Amino acid sequence: MTLKNLTKVAAFVSAACLSTAAIVPTAIAAGGSAPAVDQNFKVEASTTLFKNVNVFNGTDNKLYKGLNVLVEGTTITKISDDDITVNGDARIIDGQGKTLMPGLIDGHAHIMINNNFGNVESDMDLTDMSYRASIVAERFLMDGFTTVRDMGGPAFGLMRNINSGHIIGPKIFPSGTFISQTSGHGDFRDRGDAGFSPTSAHDASNFEHFGIGAVADGQAEVLKATRTNLRNGATQIKIMAGGGGSSKYDPIDTVQFSKEETCAIVETTKDWNTYVGAHVFNDRAMNRLMDCGVKSFEHGFFMNEETMKRISKEGVYVVPQMWGLSPDLAKNPLMPKDKLPLIKVLREKYGNYGKQLLANNVKVVFASDYVGTFADAERARRYEIWWRGEAFGDNFEVLKQMTSTAGELMALSGPRNPYAASGKLGVVEVGAAADLILVDGNPLKDLSVIGGNDKWFDADPEYKKIDTLHIVMKDGVIYRDELK
Ligand SMILES: [Zn+2]
Numbered sequence: 509m510t511l512k513n514l515t516k517v518a519a520f521v522s523a524a525c526l527s528t529a530a531i532v533p534t535a536i537a538a539g540g541s542a543p544a545v546d547q548n549f550k551v552e553a554s555t556t557l558f559k560n561v562n563v564f565n566g567t568d569n570k571l572y573k574g575l576n577v578l579v580e581g582t583t584i585t586k587i588s589d590d591d592i593t594v595n596g597d598a599r600i601i602d603g604q605g606k607t608l609m610p611g612l613i614d615g616h617a618h619i620m621i622n623n624n625f626g627n628v629e630s631d632m633d634l635t636d637m638s639y640r641a642s643i644v645a646e647r648f649l650m651d652g653f654t655t656v657r658d659m660g661g662p663a664f665g666l667m668r669n670i671n672s673g674h675i676i677g678p679k680i681f682p683s684g685t686f687i688s689q690t691s692g693h694g695d696f697r698d699r700g701d702a703g704f705s706p707t708s709a710h711d712a713s714n715f716e717h718f719g720i721g722a723v724a725d726g727q728a729e730v731l732k733a734t735r736t737n738l739r740n741g742a743t744q745i746k747i748m749a750g751g752g753g754s755s756k757y758d759p760i761d762t763v764q765f766s767k768e769e770t771c772a773i774v775e776t777t778k779d780w781n782t783y784v785g786a787h788v789f790n791d792r793a794m795n796r797l798m799d800c801g802v803k804s805f806e807h808g809f810f811m812n813e814e815t816m817k818r819i820s821k822e823g824v825y826v827v828p829q830m831w832g833l834s835p836d837l838a839k840n841p842l843m844p845k846d847k848l849p850l851i852k853v854l855r856e857k858y859g860n861y862g863k864q865l866l867a868n869n870v871k872v873v874f875a876s877d878y879v880g881t882f883a884d885a886e887r888a889r890r891y892e893i894w895w896r897g898e899a900f901g902d903n904f905e906v907l908k909q910m911t912s913t914a915g916e917l918m919a920l921s922g923p924r925n926p927y928a929a930s931g932k933l934g935v936v937e938v939g940a941a942a943d944l945i946l947v948d949g950n951p952l953k954d955l956s957v958i959g960g961n962d963k964w965f966d967a968d969p970e971y972k973k974i975d976t977l978h979i980v981m982k983d984g985v986i987y988r989d990e991l992k
Contacts, residue, residue: 552985553579553581553582553942553983553984553985554581554597554598554599554984555578555579555580555581555594555595555597555598555599556578556579556598556599556600556601556942556981556984556986557576557577557578557579557592557594557598557599557600557601558576558577558578558579558601558603558608558944558946559576559600559601559602559603560574560575560576560602560603560604560605561574561575561576561577561603561605561606561607561608561946562574562575562603562605562606562607562608562950563575563577563587563607563608563609563936564607564608564609564610564907564936564951564952565609565610565935565936565937566609566610566907566908566911566912566915566934566935566936567908567912567935569904569952570952571607571950571952574589574605575587575588575589575608576588576589576590576591576592577608577936577944578592578594579942579944579981579984580984581942581984582929582930582931582941582942582983582984583930583931583939583940583941583942583984584931584936584937584938584939584940584941584942584944585938585939586938587936587937587938599986601946601979601991603946604991606946606947606948606949606978606991607946607947607948607949607950607951607957608936608944608945608946609907609911609936609944609945609947609951610654610911610912610915610933610934610935610936610940610943610944610945611652611653611654611655611678611943611944611945611980611981611982612651612652612653612654612655612874612910612911612945612958613653613654613655613656613657613873613874613910613911613914613915613918613933613934614648614653614655614656614657614678614874614875614876614889614910614914615657615825615827615873615874615875615909615914615917616657616659616806616827616829616873616875616876616877617648617656617657617658617659617875617876617877617885617889618658618659618660618661618720618877618879619641619644619645619648619656619658619661619663619666619677619680620637620638620641620658620661620662620663620666620718620720621637621660621661621720621879622637622640622641622644622881622882622885623636623637623640623880623881623882624842624880624881625696625754625879625880628714628715628718628720629696629698629713629714629715630714632714633718634662634718634719637662637718638665638666640882641663641666642666642669642675642677643882644882644885644886645666645670645675645676645677645678645680646675646676646677647882647886647971648677648678649676649677649678649980649982649987649988650973650980650987650988651886651889651890651959651974651977652945652947652958652959652974652977652980653678654678654679654933654943654944654945654980654981654982655678655679655680655681655914655915655918655927655933655934655943656678656679656680656681657681657683657743657744657914657917657918658680658681658682658683659683659686659746659785659787659806659877660683660684660685660686660694660720660721660746661682661683661684661719661720662684662685662718662719662720663680663682663683663684664682664684664740664741666680666682667680667682667741667926668741671926676987678982679926679927679933679943679982679983681743681744681918681921681925682740682741682742682743683737683742683743683744683745683746683785684719684736684737684740684741684742684745684746685716685719685720685721685722685733685736685737686720686721686722686746686747686748686787687721687722687724687730687733687734687737687745687746687747687748687773688721688722688723688724688747688748688764689723689724689725689748689764689765689769690702690723690725691757691758692723692748692755692758692764692765693748693750693751693752693755693758693764693787694715694721694722694723694748694755695713695721695723695755695757695758696713696714696715696716696721696755696756697710697711697712697713697716697723698711698713699756701713722736722737725769726769727768727769727772730765730769730772730773731772731773731776734773734776734777735776738776738777738780738782738924741926742782742924743782743921743924743925743926744777744782744783744784744785744804744920744921744924745773745777745782745783745784745785746784746785746786746787746806747765747770747773747784747785747786747787747802748764748765748786748787749763749764749765749770749786749787749788749793749796749797749802750762750763750764750787750788750789750790750793751764751789751790752787752789753832753847754879760789760790761790763790763792763793763796764793767796767799767800770796770797770800770802771799771800771801773800774800774801774802778801780924781922781923781924782920782921782922782923782924783802783803783804783920783921784801784802784803784804785802785803785804785805785806785827786802786804786805786806787806787807788805788806788807788808789807789808789809789810790810790811791810791811791812791814791815794808794811794815794819795815795818798818798819798822798824802824803824803825803920804824804825804826804827804873804917804920805819805824805825805826805827806827806828806875806877807827807828807829807832807877808826808827808828809828809832809833809854809858809861810858813864813868816864816865816868816870817868819868819870820868820869820870823871824870824871825871825872825873825913825916825917826865826870826871826872826873827872827873827874827875827917828861828862828872828875829875829876829877829878829892830861830862830892830895830896830899830900831878831888831891831892831895831964833854833855833858833859833861833899834891834895834899834964835851835855836891836895836964836965837851838851839964839965839966840965841965842880861899862896862899862900862901863899863900863901865900866900866902866905871913871916871917872900872905872909872913873909873913873914873917874892874896874906874909874910874914875892876888876889876892878892883969883970883971884965884969886971887961887963887964887965887967887969888964889959890959890960890961890967891961891962891963891964891967893906893910893955893958893959893960893961894955894956894960894961894962895962896909896955897955897960903951903952903953903954903955904952906955907951907952907955910934910958911934911935912934912935913934914933914934915932915933915934915935916934918933918934919932919933927941927983930942930943930983930984941983942981942982942983942984943981943982943983944979944980944981945958945977945979945980945981946977946978946979946991947976947977947978948975948976948978949976956976957976957977958974958976958977959974959977973990977990978990978991979991
């Protein structure tokens with residue numbers, strides 16, 4: 509490591525982070541215990557000892573008081589209530605009785621779709637989206653999210669540049685294009701663009717041009733779309749298996765992709781030793797997906813009890829953005845006026861969704877899944893943390909959804925997980941990845957200490973740091989250090 513290299517990294521980082529205060533990995537800014545940086549600007553972790561911390565380990569409904577936690581390289585190597593001795597060049601952090609817990613995991617986000625759909629379609633190109641994505645990624649990490657599963661969008665370059673240390677951001681599990689049938693939830697072409705017959709000329713949408721979505725029909729096309737994503741480095745495959753709220757030509761009650769198409773995608777993904785996640789709302793689609801072996805259901809709001817029981821029995825993960833069933837949804841400026849009466853109906857029918865999932869022992873994972881301007885998405889993410897506390901009625905459950913259960917879902921990517929060498933995600937235990945946050949307060953009692961906020965569209969759109977979040981560490985490197 510040379511000083512020249514460090515200066516280069518610091519300059520690069522400040523140049524890349526124009527929107528917020530320049531954030532330089534603390535270890536670099538502080539000097540002394542600075543990590544090594546190689547020619548590709550990769551920041552290498554060193555040894556860090558957290559002394560006197562209370563630990564939420566991601567799996568137990570309690571804080572373990574007064575522990576010491578040792579991080580060597582990218583991994584947690586020792587946890588003890590006895591003193592841990594380290595050699596002179598280790599960094600020692602006095603946790604002052606604050607809470608050390610796993611870095612947060614967002615199981616469903618779209619970092620590359622960082623503007624409203626209309627603007628993506630008419631006013632942006634891939635460079636606009638990429639620059640904005642670097643800001644979104646950095647703010648995810650600064651909010652304590654050390655891992656994001658990206659469920660649609662060309663996040664491969666973002667992932668590579670974060671992994672190489674050129675950009676600051678979380679670990680990314682990219683899906684690449686979400687795969688949709690013609691007139692499916694990922695068909696964002698304008699009214700005239702699809703033509704009137706399969707052989708008439710048609711235009712692709714920007715969603716297709718940029719690699720956000722792929723429209724594919726029939727086994728040959730869906731397999732090609734799947735394999736293209738796998739070739740590009742997808743850690744899992746995302747398909748659209750039914751109607752949705754934000755697209756124009758697929759009513760919410762529809763089932764999308766035939767059984768043959770769905771099973772073909774799943775088989776070819778299994779051959780790559782990973783799994784398929786599906787956007788889905790209705791029972792018929794969910795049962796078809798389970799027949800084929802899909803492992804992760806995105807949203808899933810309108811399932812009946814029988815489907816829920818099958819989901820529980822088969823161990824499928826459900827990844828819902830609960831704000832979709834919140835009373836504040838009506839305040840969403842993107843919500844079409846004619847759909848407002850629907851909110852009340854859905855809340856009456858499905859208002860208990862969260863608690864029913866728990867009563868049926870379904871494995872649930874946190875999702876922010878707000879697609880729009882990134883300021884709106886960030887406000888939605890903090891609102892989602894708070895609202896989940898209400899919707900599930902149990903902070904411990906919400907924290908598991910953001911840590912250990914989410915970590916299990918990430919592990920389904922098997923050999924396609926680019927971060928496997930650091931260790932397990934979402935837990936504080938020996939051998940786990942050193943993705944850690946240090947917060948002031950007890951998140952089991954109060955989700956606001958990790959950023960939960962009951963304001964949503966009425967919150968200030970300006971990005972503000974979470975005051976109670978003092979340290980963010982990813983793979984043993986500290987990216988945020990505000991411990992006084
Ligand atoms: Zn989504």
